[in-house]
Structure formats: structure tokens, C-alpha cells
Amino acid sequence: MSQKASPATGTGPCSGRQYRFASRMAKTPKSFIREILKVTENPQIISFAGGLPNPGLIDVDGIARAAASVLAQDGRSALQYSTTEGYLPLRRYIADRYKKRLGLVISPDEILITNGSQQCLDLLGKVLVNPGDHVAIERPGYLGAIQAFSLYEPVFHPILLHEDGPDMAQFAHEIDRNAIRFFYGVPNSQNPSGITYSEDRRREIGKLLADRDTLVIEDDAYGELSFDGTALPSLRTFLPEQTIITRSFSKILAPGMRLGWVVAPQQVMDQLVVAKQASDLHSNYLSQRIAYEYLLHEDIDKRIEGIREAYKQQCGLMISLIEEMMPDTVTCTHPKGGMFVWMTLPEKISSMEVFEQAIRDQVAVLPGTPFYVDGGGNTTLRINFSNATPEKIRAGIGRLSRVIRALERE
């Protein structure tokens, strides 16, 4: 398991003092995305490198109405300390929505409100992972999860992703060989690959893990962003006592409100609440109240429908341009939802080279290597379509294909 480590000790430019850091910090990959996003902050650059929702689809007016209403009607309470678990009516709303959308019976007591779903991953690492514990993750796997879990020093076992989900033979092999504490996956429109697990594959995962101690962390960031509104069954359907779900309002309401949640069986939840309290007492209460007010009085379903439709157009345009303009040696996934397309280059072209050349032509893409906990992925690229206009998609894919064609000729 090779990982790029950030230096855990060192002297700064202005001070001779040596600081000692916890050894877990050396295990945490420095965010490659973070460094790249700095390069792409230049507004001249067409960026497919990030993972931002389309800001034009955020309902600023609706949120402003909700904020004004909460502050006018119950501001003193909304601005005070609150409970670690989160605002109960909001947790009830989330529970009801699971019932309606997926037929899942979830108690509000099994839901904890977090600072975006990234915090779920940190809390789960805290509660579940001893150093050296075995953890299975998709290959490629979500970088935010790799970063969050790495601080708790697990041994990662990457499971190859096919177009319909994890490689079940490899999964079974890893499960038999190691005491896997949990499998972490993104079954709906995965980040970074855009892959959605088939219903069969979900059922097979259920069969493989039933009667075992292995838990499943189902990161459902994009579950409501399937382009045609399809809602495939959660792994909780097959593994009700073993599945933990993480999600957030970032992709359907607004990321700046930092509201996510984790669904977990009661015993796990009890430990998550202890960890959450020690970590930051509770999530932003004002935002929780605003979100609930919004959900109560505005039409979130219509909003989500609008986001789906827009992303479907943006994704469709991007794929058709890739197929039209790129050499035949380039392949890409055909996502059914979410925010990313995953591109694979011919073997002789490195994605890092593509990144460096493309940035000179003012288009930014994300090399796939940081999504591989075991190295590899040198010919892969993650391309974000949610935060680009059709014009930018046309211009950006045009420039990118010229860069790739030039590298292929070299």
C-alpha cells in the first residue's frame, strides 16, 4: 500500500523550531486535488478538475426566505447551542424521505446530522478503525474517504470497480483472507468513476457479507442525482444491521451550509454521538433550522428534478464531444447520474502529462492517481461536468482533445 506522505516533521522558512506531529499525520495523503484546485483558481481557466455543484441551480431566494423566516420567528433559539444528534424535525424529515423514496424504515434516532458527509467519514474512522485494521474500498476510490480514514491508519484493500459494481471474485477473496472491518463504497454514480452498481451486484454484496462481521459504509452523495430519477435499493435493504449510510444536502440544497447526515444502527449511532460531541459538540444549528424551513415550505423535489435535467444535459454533451473529438484509444464511462465522467487514456499517455499540457491551454482536469490507494491509475482522468456551461464544455473538451492527440503523436 504505497501512499504519498506529507512531511510529519520539518522546519519552516522563518523558524528554526522543530515541531513533532502525531505519526498518523504521515499516513494522510496531502490533498492532490487541493493543490490542483489552487492552480485552477484563475478564472481564465476552464476547470473540469473540481467537484462543485452548478451554482446557478442553488435556490438562493428560497434559502434567503427560509433564513429570514427562522430568524424572525425563532432566532433566539436557532442561534443558541443545541443537541449533538441534530434538529429532531430535520431528522424526522430525512427518515420520512427514506421511507417514501427507498422503502427504508429508519428511526430518527438512527440519524445524526453532520458537517457535510465528509464529517461522517471522519466520525466513522474514529469509531470503527484501530491502526492496522483492514478496510476494503473501491478501486478507484473516493479521495475524501481515503483521506478521512487514513488518519485512523487502516490497511486498505482496493476492490476493482467494473461497470456494474465491484469485482465480486476479488471482493470474496479479500473478505476470506482478511478480517475486513468495513467496505466503503459509493454505489450510485460513484466519485470518481461515475459508475452505478447494478441491482444484481448489490444483492450479491448482501449475500457475500451476510453472517459476517464486516460492515458496509454506503456513501450516497449522488443517490438523488440519477438522471432518470431511478432509485436503486440501498445496501441497507440487504444488510439492515450492517449498513451505514452517509449523505448530504450539499448536492441538492447548498454545499456552503455544510449539512450532511449518517444513518447507522443504534449501537453504532451511540458511539458516533459520543465521537461527534467530542469533535465539535453539534453541527451548525442555524443552518439546520434554515434547511428544515426550506424543506417544509419550498419544493425540493422540483429543485432536484431541475438539477437532474441540467446535469443530464451537461453529461450527455460532454460524452458526445469526447466520443466525437477524442482519438478512438480514449474511453470514458457513461454515468447514469452524479457529477463526473471517468476517462481512460491509451497506455503511452500519462494523465499527469495531460494535466500539465492542458493547464497551459487553460483547461484543468484531475489526474486519477490519488484515487488509487495502491498506486496505479496513471492513465485515468476525472472530468467534472456539473459546474460548466455548454460553451465551456465545448471549448474545454476541444482543447483537451487537441492536447491528447498531440501527446499521442509524440
Next chain:
Amino acid sequence: MSQKASPATGTGPCSGRQYRFASRMAKTPKSFIREILKVTENPQIISFAGGLPNPGLIDVDGIARAAASVLAQDGRSALQYSTTEGYLPLRRYIADRYKKRLGLVISPDEILITNGSQQCLDLLGKVLVNPGDHVAIERPGYLGAIQAFSLYEPVFHPILLHEDGPDMAQFAHEIDRNAIRFFYGVPNSQNPSGITYSEDRRREIGKLLADRDTLVIEDDAYGELSFDGTALPSLRTFLPEQTIITRSFSKILAPGMRLGWVVAPQQVMDQLVVAKQASDLHSNYLSQRIAYEYLLHEDIDKRIEGIREAYKQQCGLMISLIEEMMPDTVTCTHPKGGMFVWMTLPEKISSMEVFEQAIRDQVAVLPGTPFYVDGGGNTTLRINFSNATPEKIRAGIGRLSRVIRALERE
């Protein structure tokens, strides 16, 4: 170092499944305060047990104006993802305020915006503490810090607090005997004791720790809540490269916005930013924008002046009633700021007994034991004055003194 451990494995009432948790969870004291606060949720009860700011002093209208303005003028950006470090103008404002108030020269790059100052403690534990590392903490020490650090499994060395600060002989002894990674303290109006370190004591701590590797975490939650506006020097004045400061807007603006910050030397900050990104990407951006808008257009100094004046009255009333109504065997601290008075009972009376008797008379206090990492504190009580009207203070202290007098007669 004995600690009450929450069970790290167990079966729930409805499920036979055994879940395994990370061993760090067994090291984290279950929040006693949390359990007690549940008892005191009954609105009939006069509660001195919590630590809430007076909600009547929150400027709901000013915050509502700031929220409306941010959402109207720049809502789309305020609701999008943002940087891990936090909103730069807000960090600049905080840096300027340190210069004006305490003469500290701090770069905005040395400031990270967090979810309340509790998150600073979690991030510092993550970045600094290996299991078994030695950490010094006040005795009694802030429970939130004990909980946050415990997850990183240090060995605590409690340093007795006197009326003017830590016992320097004991501090020197601990520093000589162990490689203390850091000392954590609350020099201004400490939680739970209400004690403020004298300037001499601060200087002595500076001398003791200079030329050593030991860092200082100065939790300055109550620094601006000194009743007479006195601002004693930060330990950073004496130990500029070794001092980390944590603070929040919870006590001066609004806790529900969950905005805190940590000030740390650049090398430590670099690691904190990596840990923050892995923990939750960034703090609530909407709240950061609202807070900055508020600070820019409303009069925060006048607000703070109002809070100081109110708390001074509430604290003064509480102390005079304690001295008037309690038996002579009861002593209490005379805080110069903050939110808590610390009471010591005669040896034959246990604070747990007082808690249990008092709750029957519908008044809640907080037994001091959870603030002691090494056991002890059985005759101490923390009494909060910030969140009670003069009427409630009168009635509550009256009932409490009757309970204590009755127990003394037994």
C-alpha cells in the same frame, strides 16, 4: 489515571449483533454533562448545570440583517463550497483584533476557522497526540478538552489550579519528569473554576517552557468576557513559537453559528489544515459570511460590553447570595469574568448527593468530578450564572443552600 469508560462493545436491546468499536472509544469519558443536561431539560427546573450564554443577549436582529444582506448580495457564492482555511476577510478581521486588543502580531495564514472551538481541540489531538503521549491539563480541567483529547489516547498529567493559576512547583516537576507534548489551559475565567491566571503566573509559565519542546494550548473562550474589560497578556506573548490559541464566536456572537478558530505557528497550521480538510472539508461558509458581515456593520464592542455588564451583575448576585445563604463551610471562587462559579463543599458532603437532592427541589448544578482526570473533586460543584435571571438565581441559590444545610445536619 482512572477514567470512566463507555462500553466499547455490547449488544443492544433489539439486536443480537455484536459490533466492534475502535479501542480509542473506550478511553473517551461519556459526557456526564450530557446525561445531566437531559435531566435538566424540564423547563420547571432552574438549571445552573449547563454552560449556555444568555440568549437574551444574542443580537438576533443584527444577525438577521447580516444574513439577509449576504444572501441578497452574494448568496450564490456564500452557499457554494469554500476553502478549508476559512473566509479570508474574516481571518483578517480576527488578526486585526488580536493586534488591537492584545498587541499580538498574527498573520491571517496562522488562523483556521473551525466549527466552534471544540473542533480546535479535536484537530489538535489529531495533529499532535500519539497514543501514550504525555499531556498536562489543569486540575480541574475543561471536560470538553478531556473528551476531545481522550480519543487520541494521551496520558494526562493534571496540574493543580490555585487562585492565580497553575501550581508552578508541580508544573515544573511534571515537565522535568515527562516529555510533555503540550499543556492545555484556560487562563481567562477558566471553565469550570472561574479562575484567571495572574500576569506573574503567565510570565512564569513562559520561563518554565521556553527552550523546551512543550507546546501550550491556550483556550481563550472567555478572554473578552472579563467583567472590567481587562485583557491580560496571552501566553503567546511569552512563547510566540510554542503557543496555540483556540477561541470562538459562541460567547460573543451566537453559539448556534458554530464558529471558532485556532491560531497556530505556520508549521502546525499546515498540519491542522490537512486534518481539517480530512475531517469536514471546511466550516459552514454561510455562517462565516454572516459573521463577517455582522462584524463589519454592527457594533460588536458595544455588544460585548453589554454581555460583560450583564454577567458581572449575575455573577455578583450569585456570589453574594452564596455568601449570605450557605453555611460557612462552603467556599466559592470569585471570578473576574466568564460564566461559572466553582463551589467547594465541606468534606462530609458529596456533590453527587447535592445534585440528587437539589434536582428533587427542581434546581440543577453540575458535580465537579468529571473535570478531574485522576478522580477526586467529590466535594466540588460548577455553577453557571450566565443563563439565569436574577429571580432564578435568587430562587435557585435559596433552594440549593437549604439542600446543603440539610445534608450538613445529617
